Amino acid sequence: xxxxxxxxxxxxxxxxxxxxxxxxxxxxxxxxxxxxxxxxxxxxxxxxxxxxxxxxxxxxxxxxxxxxxxxxxxxxxxxxxxxxxxxxxxxxxxxxxxxxxxxxxxxxxxxxxxxxxxxxxxxxxxxxxxxxxxxxxxxxxxxxxxxxxxxxxxxxxxxxxxxxxxxxxxxxxxxxxxxxxxxxxxxxxxxxxxxxxxxxxxxxxxxxxxxxxxxxxxxxxxxxxxxxxxxxxxxxxxxxxx
Amino acid sequence: xxxxxxxxxxxxxxxxxxxxxxxxxxxxxxxxxxxxxxxxxxxxxxxxxxxxxxxxxxxxxxxxxxxxxxxxxxxxxxxxxxxxxxxxxxxxxxxxxxxxxxxxxxxxxxxxxxxxxxxxxxxxxxxx
Numbered sequence: 001x002x003x004x005x006x007x008x009x010x011x012x013x014x015x016x017x018x019x020x021x022x023x024x025x026x027x028x029x030x031x032x033x034x035x036x037x038x039x040x041x042x043x044x045x046x047x048x049x050x051x052x053x054x055x056x057x058x059x060x061x062x063x064x065x066x067x068x069x070x071x072x073x074x075x076x077x078x079x080x081x082x083x084x085x086x087x088x089x090x091x092x093x094x095x096x097x098x099x100x101x102x103x104x105x106x107x108x109x110x111x112x113x114x115x116x117x118x119x120x121x122x123x124x125x126x127x128x129x130x131x132x133x134x135x136x137x138x139x140x141x142x143x144x145x146x147x148x149x150x151x152x153x154x155x156x157x158x159x160x161x162x163x164x165x166x167x168x169x170x171x172x173x174x175x176x177x178x179x180x181x182x183x184x185x186x187x188x189x190x191x192x193x194x195x196x197x198x199x200x201x202x203x204x205x206x207x208x209x210x211x212x213x214x215x216x217x218x219x220x221x222x223x224x225x226x227x228x229x230x231x232x233x234x235x236x237x238x239x240x241x242x
Numbered sequence: 243x244x245x246x247x248x249x250x251x252x253x254x255x256x257x258x259x260x261x262x263x264x265x266x267x268x269x270x271x272x273x274x275x276x277x278x279x280x281x282x283x284x285x286x287x288x289x290x291x292x293x294x295x296x297x298x299x300x301x302x303x304x305x306x307x308x309x310x311x312x313x314x315x316x317x318x319x320x321x322x323x324x325x326x327x328x329x330x331x332x333x334x335x336x337x338x339x340x341x342x343x344x345x346x347x348x349x350x351x352x353x354x355x356x357x358x359x360x361x362x363x364x365x366x367x368x369x370x
Contacts, residue, residue: 097320
């Protein structure tokens with residue numbers, strides 16, 4: 001394993017660690033440059049999602065009744081399970097950074113795999129949620145068409161004379177357009193994260209990371225925490241409050 | 243420039259980890275405390291949502307979510323120990339988010355009266 005060798009550099013050029021890219025002076029500079037780049041990307045990610053949060057805010061501000069009716073379509077228990085799953089995956093992601101720093105190879109492999117598994121579990125729950133909504137016709141825009149008998153029981157309990165047609169006229173399609181765009185874009189981020197965690201796992205298997213070169217593990221964990229934070233907002237905003 | 247001069251971590255006090263480690267190593271106890279507080283806050287979010295606060299439902303939901311996001315970014319994302327500049331990138335981004343949402347909400351509120359008048363005009367029977 002190559003570590004800093006500045007102290008006993010040869011007379012001509014100091015030996016460079018094999019992980020050090022040619023355009024950096026040292027591993028420290030390389031690490032913090034990568035991290036700066038990641039943070040700039042994450043700042044951009046927040047603004048990227050901000051467009052959808054703005055759509056949510058404006059639509060909710062003007063049609064609060066619709067959010068009240070439509071939030072019964074979303075099963076808060078499934079949302080809560082997914083929240084816990086993502087929080088645990090954030091823990092394992094943060095732990096994987098610790099393992100990489102301490103050069104605990106087995107621990108690193110386990111935490112990376114656990115993060116991947118939690119992400120997969122999240123997507124499985126999401127799959128069941130989506131297929132149910134597509135099945136009953138709770139979809140975006142003009143395609144929204146739910147038969148009255150398919151309306152959520154809790155909604156009918158409170159508003160016995162509510163019908164699918166009424167909801168459609170009120171603009172339920174726009175609620176579901178916002179729902180699918182927000183959770184869908186978030187889901188795409190989870191899928192991308194799963195792919196990157198496979199890449200990290202392979203690199204960890206090959207023993208690429210050490211206490212002075214683990215920027216990839218750290219930066220992917222940062223990305224993963226932002227994905228978690230977005231869900232921390234989506235869960236109460238869509239599933240819980242009406 | 244000598245690399246060794248830069249390897250000290252930026253946190254204060256003692257530092258867990260192997261010699262020469264770059265960055266701050268988060269202790270297991272901190273990780274556990276963070277996840278437990280996040281789980282407790284999740285329960286609180288669900289509990290708050292059972293109470294109907296009317297227009298303030300959104301305030302409760304987003305308020306608790308903000309606390310959770312702050313905890314995640316300070317400890318899981320190491321911002322507490324990281325270079326300050328990264329912290330300001332996040333804060334700057336959040337300010338832009340607040341500006342965008344706030345400004346557009348003001349705007350949409352401003353023309354609601356016109357919209358209402360327009361709808362009333364349309365609903366009213368045509369005058370001869």
